[in-house]
Amino acid sequence: MNGKAQGHTAVVGVDVGGTTITAMVVDATLQPCGHYSGSTDKQTPTSTLDSIQTAVYQALAQSGYALTQIAAIGMGIPGRVDPEAGMVHLAVNLNWDDMPAGPMLSAALGGIPCYLENDLHLAALGYYTFFTNQTIQHMAYVSVGTGLAAGLILDGRLYRGAHGMAGEFGHMVVDPDGPRCNCGNHGCLEQYVAGPAIARAGQQAAAAGLWEPGKEVAKVTAVDVFQAAHQGNPAAQTIINQVGTYLGRGLQALIMAFDIDKIILGGGISRAGDTLRQVILREWQRQAALSPLAAEMLLADKLELAPADSNPGAWGGVALARQMLAKTTPQRLLTTA
């Protein structure tokens, strides 16, 4: 069997994405001891739940912990979540609509409490709890990937907003005549800065003969455009400069609205690393040259890249599980397992 003797002190953090599910087991001393990443099965809502269970079981198998030794599971879901009821009201990328995922997963996983929260809220909580020294009390974790959104830590605590929708600044309209967004509106910020928009612009430039991507035009990704820009291709540089201008303005709005002290850039596009950071800083410098207020607020050291593979979403699940455990009596936990 296993030699783990800590009892109900280990927790599991899970980050459920539209394509990948990551599960991580962390022991009482906060050491990760089991990890699994697998693809999200989206054929039916039930098969998605099954793939979440599989991820949890695989991570547990690696950790040496039995399911009955896990005190709680914290889970990030890409959608609008009611944490009290464990209800997911809408998760477009999972095809979930009013799904009581918390109670269903808890029942399927031996009655272990399963706490749910929006994925970006959890990424912000995870990053803040485990990757900062918490001297900065106002932080935004901004994910630039297939979409654009932020999780906000204000006054040292996760800020959810009235409906758990705080941080959805990717749907801020920057041009009402702009391209149509998945949300139905036109010209949302994420239509200018997120991965699909960058890929689309790169494909258009390649189709127009402005650059040679070295692969089929339809397969050009945002990362290809960043690489081409980094290598000095003028068409790709123009695209990335536009992305930086829009994203720089969006992040400026975030900073001005909440007096944010630190922005952590994560998500798929953040793998473009310093190229992305530099184009944003260029927009901030442009504003700072015009405005003493901007010069005071838009300091370069406010903008950091999340370390690659830091897994803040799964760590956020760990933070949530431990927060909820702290609120619950151990007696109650033992009888639910």
Ligand SMILES: [Zn+2]
């Ligand atoms: Zn939108």
